[in-house]
Amino acid sequence: MLSAEHVILRELLAHEPEWVSGPAMAAKLGVSRVAIWQCMEKLRAAGFTFEAQRARGYRLAKRPGTLHAALIEAQLKVRPRHFSLVVLDQIDSTNDETARQLGAGRPTPFAVLSRRQTNGRGRFGRTWQSDSTDNLYASFAFRPRVRPDRMQTFTLWMGVNVCELLANFTGLSPGIKWPNDILFNGRKAGGMLTEARVDADQIRDLVFGLGLNVNQPAGTWPGDLARRAVSLAEVTGAPLDLNRLAAALIGRVLLAYQKFSEGEHLATFADLWHRYDLLRNKPIALLEGGRRHHGIVTGLDDEGALLLRDDHGQAQRFRAGEVTLEKSS
Ligand code: BTN
Numbered sequence: 001m002l003s004a005e006h007v008i009l010r011e012l013l014a015h016e017p018e019w020v021s022g023p024a025m026a027a028k029l030g031v032s033r034v035a036i037w038q039c040m041e042k043l044r045a046a047g048f049t050f051e052a053q054r055a056r057g058y059r060l061a062k063r064p065g066t067l068h069a070a071l072i073e074a075q076l077k078v079r080p081r082h083f084s085l086v087v088l089d090q091i092d093s094t095n096d097e098t099a100r101q102l103g104a105g106r107p108t109p110f111a112v113l114s115r116r117q118t119n120g121r122g123r124f125g126r127t128w129q130s131d132s133t134d135n136l137y138a139s140f141a142f143r144p145r146v147r148p149d150r151m152q153t154f155t156l157w158m159g160v161n162v163c164e165l166l167a168n169f170t171g172l173s174p175g176i177k178w179p180n181d182i183l184f185n186g187r188k189a190g191g192m193l194t195e196a197r198v199d200a201d202q203i204r205d206l207v208f209g210l211g212l213n214v215n216q217p218a219g220t221w222p223g224d225l226a227r228r229a230v231s232l233a234e235v236t237g238a239p240l241d242l243n244r245l246a247a248a249l250i251g252r253v254l255l256a257y258q259k260f261s262e263g264e265h266l267a268t269f270a271d272l273w274h275r276y277d278l279l280r281n282k283p284i285a286l287l288e289g290g291r292r293h294h295g296i297v298t299g300l301d302d303e304g305a306l307l308l309r310d311d312h313g314q315a316q317r318f319r320a321g322e323v324t325l326e327k328s329s
Pocket of ligand 1: 092093094095096117119120121122123124126128136137138139180181190191192193209210211212
């Protein structure tokens with residue numbers, strides 16, 4: 001069931017920059033003009049401003065800069081059956097909330113977005129900086145029928161899809177650093193954290209978490225993030241429409257999941273990986289289980305493991321680890 005706010009915003013967005021009359025919206029929703037007015041007051045309180053003219057109706061003048069559920073919903077271009085969206089003001093971690101809702105039986109697919117996280121998590125138990133409401137913290141829930149060994153390629157596939165969406169949305173050139181970092185000009189703008197619960201060699205459910213630095217201003221990163229992190233707005237030089245980006249990302253992630261679960265991703269994965277991969281033919285150090293390995297990246301195998309040629313010319317394969325690029329000699 002679509003909310004009245006969702007329908008009103010969809011009408012206003014669809015007719016931009018034209019006006020939409022109050023009676024037309026009331027008729028669409030089957031409610032009174034007073035009910036429309038009350039709904040618009042609620043939207044105003046959430047940060048929207050409208051131009052209103054007695055003879056012409058309403059027009060959207062300003063949208064909120066932080067996440068707004070109905071505004072995201074109104075801009076979704078694809079919407080699988082049963083899809084639902086949760087937008088929270090604050091939560092410990094969207095991955096944890098998604099896992100709780102999966103545990104409580106919520107139908108999939110669904111997405112949980114939050115304006116802030118108090119315990120945002122990254123790989124290796126690290127903290128994901130989540131104080132700023134200018135960024136995106138999102139998790140997606142699925143119940144796939146695939147073997148657990150396909151998890152690694154799932155994150156890589158999602159990563160190239162996120163990169164392609166960002167390239168189209170911003171006109172910039174993102175890159176992916178195996179296995180889960182999204183970088184612009186050598187700085188991290190996004191990270192992915194996929195977590196699954198497994199039953200007897202079958203995935204019971206899967207949470208795909210995505211953190212994306214969208215509009216956080218330069219000079220506000222704490223500690224050594226000042227050197228390592230970047231937001232999309234810092235790279236483009238102008239703030240992005242967070243809700244439009246959120247809607248575009250949700251659409252892309254849902255489509256990418258559908259392709260993955262039907263095995264359709266195999267046709268394009270290698271090309272996309274090649275396009276966005278930042279490591280191919282580069283010298284790297286890979287930290288795995290306390291050991292540091294050095295070598296040149298030669299590619300990926302079918303299971304998404306990273307292939308290295310070490311200093312002795314030997315081929316090595318890594319399923320996990322943390323990569324740092326080294327200077328070419
Ligand atoms: C990493 O780079 O180590 C992965 C970072 C993943 C962060 C996102 S933010 C949304 C979701 N909720 C979390 O607690 N983590 C992921």
